[in-house]
Amino acid sequence: MPTNDFTSKLLDLEDAIIENVEFTNDKTVIHFSLKRKTVSCPFCSSPTSKVHDYRVSKIKDIPILGHHTILVYKKRRYHCDCCNKHFYEPFSLVPKHCRTTTRLSWHCISFLSHKISVKSVADHNGVSPSFIFRRMKDISFGKPKRLPQVLSIDEFRGNAGGQKYQGILTDPVNHKVFDILPSRIQSSLITYFKSFQNRKDVKYFVMDMN
Numbered sequence: 001m002p003t004n005d006f007t008s009k010l011l012d013l014e015d016a017i018i019e020n021v022e023f024t025n026d027k028t029v030i031h032f033s034l035k036r037k038t039v040s041c042p043f044c045s046s047p048t049s050k051v052h053d054y055r056v057s058k059i060k061d062i063p064i065l066g067h068h069t070i071l072v073y074k075k076r077r078y079h080c081d082c083c084n085k086h087f088y089e090p091f092s093l094v095p096k097h098c099r100t101t102t103r104l105s106w107h108c109i110s111f112l113s114h115k116i117s118v119k120s121v122a123d124h125n126g127v128s129p130s131f132i133f134r135r136m137k138d139i140s141f142g143k144p145k146r147l148p149q150v151l152s153i154d155e156f157r158g159n160a161g162g163q164k165y166q167g168i169l170t171d172p173v174n175h176k177v178f179d180i181l182p183s184r185i186q187s188s189l190i191t192y193f194k195s196f197q198n199r200k201d202v203k204y205f206v207m208d209m210n
Contacts, residue, residue, distance in 0.1 A: 008032075011061075012103075013093070019074075028067045033074040039089060046082035053077050059093075060100045060126055062107050068126035071101070100127065105135045112136075144179055147196050152206040155184045172206065 008016045013032065020031040038049040059071040076089045093101045104125065109132070111121040122129045148171040158166040167181035167189065181192060193199060 023067070026067055027070060028064050029070045029072060030061075031072040031074070034076070034089060034091065036076070039078060041078075041080040041083060041085065042087050043085045044080060044083040046080055048078055048080045048082075050079045050081065051076050052079040052086050055088075058099065060104055061093075062101070062104050063125060100131070105138075108132050109135060109139065143195075146198050147193075147202050148173065148178065149201060150204045150206070151178065151202050153189075154208065155210070 008014050008018060011030070015035050016032040017035060018030065018032050022029040022031075036049065036051070038047050040047055054074055054076055057073045057075055059073055061069040061071050063069055073091070073094075075091065077086050078089060079086055093103065095102060104127070108121055108125050108127060111124070112118070112132075118129045118132050122132055150171065150173045152170045152172050154168050154170075155165045156168060157164065163183045163185075165184045167184040169178040169181065170176065171178045181188065183189075
């Protein structure tokens with residue numbers, strides 16, 4: 001198997017043609033393009049393999065061997081003879097209009113599970129703190145379906161939803177955060193708890209006098 005195939009697999013770019021790899025003191029730059037193939041037009045669904053032109057895009061990716069990684073992607077714009085539209089070839093690693101891979105975004109978020117500052121995570125991965133905060137907004141957690149037998153509640157100072165304090169619910173038996181509430185206001189808590197069908201299953205409720 002050619003060395004290029006191993007490099008493509010390592011980068012999870014199995015359809016990629018690696019053209020060059022450059023190394024500096026703190027950066028790895030990988031030049032690549034995708035294999036030309038017949039694709040479906042996103043406007044009219046007609047198949048086409050006609051290339052209109054190429055554009056070069058620089059994309060930040062997960063660090064390799066402690067070096068920041070830049071993917072220099074020579075991407076195609078296809079032409080559709082049926083509707084006369086142009087469009088870029090599909091590329092799964094990068095969301096539309098982005099200059100960072102999806103896996104780099106999740107890599108940064110995973111770092112935050114440790115006791116490390118956002119700035120340190122940003123410096124380590126070659127991105128800005130504001131980039132990490134924007135990606136955190138993409139994360140959503142579903143509401144729990146059932147209340148635990150033991151439920152604890154407390155408050156902490158924040159700024160979510162225009163409220164100065166938020167509520168935190170925990171499951172002390174299993175040592176888990178049960179949910180984070182945008183408000184500690186009594187009416188909001190009543191509405192929240194009324195949405196659970198198993199309220200009678202809660203045997204102990206732990207709170208301070210506030």
